[in-house]
Amino acid sequence: MPEPETEDAEIRWGILGAGGIAGKFATDLIRTPGNALAAVGARQGERAAGFAARFGAPRSYGNYRQLVDDPDLDAIYIATTHPGHREQALMAIEADKAVLIEKPVCLNAADAREVFAAAAAARVFAMEAMWMRTNPLIRKAQELVAGSAIGELVSVRAEMGLGLPFDATHRLYDLANGGGALLDLGIYPVTFGWIFLGPPPSVSVTGSLAPTGCDATVAMQWSYPDGRDAQLWCSAPVKAPYRALVVGTEGWIRPEGRFYRPTALTVMIGGLESRIDDPLGSDAGGYGPEIAEVARCLRAGLTESPLIPAADTIAILELLDRARAELGVRYPGE
Template sequence: MPAAISDDRPVRWGVLGAGSIAGTVCSDLRLTSGNVVTAVAARDADRAAAFAAEHGAARSYGSYEDLVTDDEVDVVYVATTHPNHHRQALLAIEAGKSVLVEKPVCLHAAQAREVFDAARAADVFAMEAMWTRANPLVRKAQQLAADGTIGEVRHVRASFGIGVPFDPTSRLYDLANGGGALLDLGVYPITIASLFVGLPDRATWSGTLSPTGSDETVAVQWTAAGRPTAQLMFSAAVVMSNDTVIGGTEGFLRLESPGHRPSGLTVSVGGEERRIEDPLAGHGAGYTPQVEEVERCLRAGLLESPLVPHADTVAIQELMDEGLAALGVVYPQDR
């Protein structure tokens, strides 16, 4: 077990990458009482310096190697695009640093296994930044489902589509940058569905590819024991309702749009509905529970979070690998 971080000092974060997601997460991180942004690195030293000034980091680097060897960094947040996660997470782990790696944790399941195996061998904490699993309304829905509020849970319907016009240079359509609806958007409905009905015995995939060969719109139906358990759809090009409905034998739960970071939770049983408000409303973008979960694990000396276990992350990546193969998506890194 790694040495726990004591309660008498903040958890010190190093941020690897200075893009928009890094900025949003760091803004939320600064809303927590037990965490501080200590250092940031980017390929462009000037960009790293500007990011550090904006988020109160004491140091900035134009080298990722310099950040991971900073003795005053406890945990590295890998906030780059998916094709870089594997190499950069291993870089931090080899330097003895714990890691929070943006979703999806890697391009493929084999890489994810390598990252988590390396973290365990190095006795450091590692977690995919699947903030949805720490969201209080998602956790409330799990509790209600487990308590039998809607009877036996039988089905999940979820969508995530954002309507971005085709642009070969866009991150969503650029294969070399891990582009595609499945890894960038679909990971959320897949993760949510798995929380309520488990992963499927069989998944049937269909979809369309963009001119660059990235997956543009994807639909998947899950079955378990011969019974349909989930219908999920995600798209880079099409605007969708982006909510999640968990169906039971006596009622349903609806995670209001966007389902991966719900704005409310509707509970419908016996024709009567009640709404549970979002406890994170007005308090940042919604990443604080994820940051606080990492902090909790580091202070407890854990190697992985019970909310985002390594085995679940790998299993979902395995399912997405299956989907990519069924759709005919091949990344340049795989050729």
């Protein structure tokens, strides 16, 4: 993997894919000091060129192989849909490029293990783009819980419902394209529960399927021997607030707005309520912290981030794999 010449060297990024999430990422990337968008690759050359012109990237490529083979890139952000992540990440790793892979990192845990094993063998940095885990307010909430600010942790709740009516042609309902609520939506509540409670020894899963066989709505109950629990819910067709709550014996913490990218934290301790405002500001997309974390790791010579370790990413996908299996959801080729 190319190494920055100095601790302050600019990290040169390539973006693989030119869809909506790529655009949001690029918007924050060019605002993040010490990082530069150097190239973009898409399956159509005109699409890549248009994206590059929009965000000021000096180079564009009409296929992914040319992008990852660009010798003047330090890191590749993989912004495609998850069925392609395994192949694209392995291609970038083979080309000696660090990879930031959009969540979910792969279609299933087996593919994720292969990607992270390849990165470790090549001594190349790899990380899932679970931006929520780098968000300063989420990290503050973790700090408060770890410091027993709300007493002993009792329960975590998180839910998100997209409200997308069933459409067999839409990606979220297409099994061949990794469709379903769990991988696109549920990964957020599950990760939120995980970062506060850790791996659950007991998981109950209920849900419903779309006519195409995808998971449409899924509810999970996590139980721990000491009495702690989590209630986690996601739905593609049902509209619901993207809300979460962390409850302790002496208070609670509530992320305001969408819990994975909160606008503030409300903290209730001993009957007294306080508010912690978003240090990123309202005009920031929220991807800056994960971009900065990748850059920090590359400058430090790390092959994974302590904020989003590969072991956690794989274990969370194993949970989602088991939940899908209980619901009878199986992707082609699995």
